[in-house]
Amino acid sequence: MIGNFGQKFSAWIVNVAIAMTALRTNLMRSILTTLGVMIGVFAVTLAVAVGSGAQVSVMQSINALGSNMALIFPQPDSEGGRTTFDRGRLTMRDANAIKKQISGITDIAPQLRTSIQLVVAGRNASTSAIGATPGYGKVANAAAASGRFISEADVRSAARVVVLGPSVAKKLFGDYDPVGETVRINRAPFTVIGVMESKGSSFGNDNDDIAIMPITTTRQRFTGDSLSGPDDLQMLFVGFEDGVSLPRAKREITRLLRERYRVRGKDINPFTIRTTEEFMKESAQVTGIFQIVLVAIASISLLVGGIGIMNIMLVSVTERTREIGLRMALGAKRSDIRNQFLVEAAVLCVIGGAIGLTLAIAAGTALTIYADFPVPIGIGVGIGAIVFSAVIGVVFGGYPAVRASRLSPIEALRSE
Amino acid sequence: MALVETQDLVKNYVLGGETVRAVDGVSLSIERGEYVAIMGASGSGKSTFMNMIGCLDVPTSGEVRIDGIATQDRDGDALAELRNQKIGFIFQQFNLLARTTALDNVAVPLIYAGLGSEDRRAKARAKLEEMGLGDRLDHSPAKLSGGQQQRVAIARALVTDPVILLADEPTGALDSKTSEDIMEIFETLNNQGITIIVVTHEAEIADHAKRRIEFRDGKVIKDILVAHRRIVNA
Ligand SMILES: Nc1ncnc2c1ncn2[C@@H]1O[C@H](COP(=O)(O)OP(=O)(O)OP(=O)(O)O)[C@@H](O)[C@H]1O
Numbered sequence: 001m002i003g004n005f006g007q008k009f010s011a012w013i014v015n016v017a018i019a020m021t022a023l024r025t026n027l028m029r030s031i032l033t034t035l036g037v038m039i040g041v042f043a044v045t046l047a048v049a050v051g052s053g054a055q056v057s058v059m060q061s062i063n064a065l066g067s068n069m070a071l072i073f074p075q076p077d078s079e080g081g082r083t084t085f086d087r088g089r090l091t092m093r094d095a096n097a098i099k100k101q102i103s104g105i106t107d108i109a110p111q112l113r114t115s116i117q118l119v120v121a122g123r124n125a126s127t128s129a130i131g132a133t134p135g136y137g138k139v140a141n142a143a144a145a146s147g148r149f150i151s152e153a154d155v156r157s158a159a160r161v162v163v164l165g166p167s168v169a170k171k172l173f174g175d176y177d178p179v180g181e182t183v184r185i186n187r188a189p190f191t192v193i194g195v196m197e198s199k200g201s202s203f204g205n206d207n208d209d210i211a212i213m214p215i216t217t218t219r220q221r222f223t224g225d226s227l228s229g230p231d232d233l234q235m236l237f238v239g240f241e242d243g244v245s246l247p248r249a250k251r252e253i254t255r256l257l258r259e260r261y262r263v264r265g266k267d268i269n270p271f272t273i274r275t276t277e278e279f280m281k282e283s284a285q286v287t288g289i290f291q292i293v294l295v296a297i298a299s300i301s302l303l304v305g306g307i308g309i310m311n312i313m314l315v316s317v318t319e320r321t322r323e324i325g326l327r328m329a330l331g332a333k334r335s336d337i338r339n340q341f342l343v344e345a346a347v348l349c350v351i352g353g354a355i356g357l358t359l360a361i362a363a364g365t366a367l368t369i370y371a372d373f374p375v376p377i378g379i380g381v382g383i384g385a386i387v388f389s390a391v392i393g394v395v396f397g398g399y400p401a402v403r404a405s406r407l408s409p410i411e412a413l414r415s416e
Numbered sequence: 417m418a419l420v421e422t423q424d425l426v427k428n429y430v431l432g433g434e435t436v437r438a439v440d441g442v443s444l445s446i447e448r449g450e451y452v453a454i455m456g457a458s459g460s461g462k463s464t465f466m467n468m469i470g471c472l473d474v475p476t477s478g479e480v481r482i483d484g485i486a487t488q489d490r491d492g493d494a495l496a497e498l499r500n501q502k503i504g505f506i507f508q509q510f511n512l513l514a515r516t517t518a519l520d521n522v523a524v525p526l527i528y529a530g531l532g533s534e535d536r537r538a539k540a541r542a543k544l545e546e547m548g549l550g551d552r553l554d555h556s557p558a559k560l561s562g563g564q565q566q567r568v569a570i571a572r573a574l575v576t577d578p579v580i581l582l583a584d585e586p587t588g589a590l591d592s593k594t595s596e597d598i599m600e601i602f603e604t605l606n607n608q609g610i611t612i613i614v615v616t617h618e619a620e621i622a623d624h625a626k627r628r629i630e631f632r633d634g635k636v637i638k639d640i641l642v643a644h645r646r647i648v649n650a
Pocket residue numbers: 429430431436437438456457458459460461462463464465
């Protein structure tokens with residue numbers, strides 16, 4: 001068995017050696033042919049990598065939002081049905097009811113959102129502000145890197161305090177730690193009580209360009225007029241313990257809120273609930289389609305490269321008909337001749353594929369560094385690209401190789 | 417049992433509606449150890465006949481038996497194996513692989529015999545040394561003279577230790593001095609017991625053989641044993 005395997009292995013090595021000789025003989029032609037495969041593998045590898053990069057950054061931004069969580073906002077749910085509400089509904093009382101009645105909740109983060117203008121010592125920054133409660137920190141994976149986060153007391157007293165995102169802090173204070181400093185927000189003085197940990201960016205969107213203040217302060221000073229009730233919320237995050245089924249939690253919350261708003265039958269809910277799990281699934285789907293489209297387009301160039309391989313292998317077989325006849329006279333079986341040309345095509349493709357892969361890795365690294373877009377080319381993609389190149393060689397070299405193997409020994413030998 | 421046996425061997429070529437009977441009902445047998453010269457005018461069917469007994473070409477009808485094996489029942493792969501193990505070919509144009517060393521050229525049949533690379537090199541080297549080419553192992557055909565190339569080709573034909581050597585005008589591309597050298601090699605090989613069948617136009621070449629078969633229009637018109645034997649390398 002081992003001996004037999006050794007012989008077979010040795011036969012393949014011989015084929016690689018024959019292939020290398022043949023390819024070297026027509027060096028320029030080999031290089032030009034392999035260029036097609038090289039470009040194809042480059043394009044496909046990069047497409048796969050860009051696609052998974054998109055996936056990674058979507059997942060990162062969802063994780064930055066907070067894992068295992070439901071987002072509820074006062075917007076009539078869009079699926080068909082009768083509307084009994086002129087606008088969405090979501091209040092602090094709803095939030096408290098959810099916290100009390102639904103199991104597996106770690107905390108809730110009721111929020112108001114607005115945009116603000118911060119000024120300090122002649123420098124200014126505009127950013128979006130979140131009016132939050134201490135629960136926000138826990139639910140949204142947010143913590144103060146320096147100073148502290150908003151406390152219950154801040155909320156109760158509607159204190160004029162603000163926690164800055166690192167980007168805002170940097171813009172206003174440079175590298176100086178601003179905790180304890182005063183900033184003017186829409187002309188009113190606020191004390192900076194903390195700076196958030198960085199959450200990086202997703203899709204060129206800076207997660208650190210933010211300011212957080214007590215929800216009560218936000219309501220009093222900034223959003224009061226735009227809300228219809230003193231108790232209204234613009235957003236509610238509900239965090240869940242690990243292992244809690246989000247679809248089930250969503251059903252329970254929906255039932256609870258429908259009861260509270262007396263929504264019956266097929267009537268539209270005045271609120272919308274989304275979970276991080278849904279976001280993940282949807283974006284996986286979207287980025288998946290994105291990736292498929294990219295790879296499909298890139299594959300066209302690989303197809304063209306493959307056709308080039310087939311073309312040149314047909315030429316090679318025709319040119320070497322006499323050699324084929326000779327090998328047959330000396331005892332080569334059909335399979336020997338077929339394998340010889342298959343290996344030649346595969347070697348050609350693997351060389352092209354390896355160069356294409358190298359270029360793709362270089363381009364991916366450049367994209368990661370200069371465009372801040374992750375383009376991961378892992379070992380799996382690398383091995384896949386090489387194996388796939390070999391497969392291209394076998395597929396497109398297959399017809400020429402089989403044609404070579406079907407030649408009649410005497411006719412091949414007599415050919416000029 | 418004859419080593420090579422043909423029975424009513426026929427090869428027709430159809431060209432533009434006309435049938436050419438290249439080999440027209442040849443029945444003969446060649447025993448182990450014979451040295452046969454096949455002669456005849458150009459187009460008389462010598463090469464066609466050789467190609468059929470060499471299992472390179474398929475007869476239109478009739479039978480070829482090599483060492484008792486009926487070739488018409490065999491598929492292409494079985495014939496390839498038979499050629500590899502029992503037959504050594506020598507061609508007029510040497511047919512060496514270009515840009516390939518003498519050693520690698522001689523080793524080619526051993527690839528298809530399934531030998532590992534060490535064995536291949538060892539055997540090929542031994543055969544080349546036998547042919548007096550021990551110092552030309554790494555030369556490519558382009559760097560060898562015609563006679564040296566033909567000796568490489570002979571080494572290649574012999575490397576699998578075949579029982580028959582088929583040579584179609586082996587000296588056709590060589591000068592007379594070199595031709596004589598090749599003929600001496602053939603005689604030595606025949607003395608070692610290898611059966612040799614050689615196609616030639618030249619009487620001097622045919623004179624080395626022990627038996628002479630003459631073709632005309634695809635038929636054997638003469639088949640004689642030559643009594644006289646030259647003594648070589650006494
Ligand atoms: N592939 C072929 N197609 C058609 N006719 C062929 C083919 N091969 C040989 N013939 C014909 O068969 C006949 C015998 O040819 P063959 O090559 O056997 O002659 P030969 O005796 O070897 O001649 P030479 O001494 O010139 O080599 C010739 O008439 C030739 O034209």
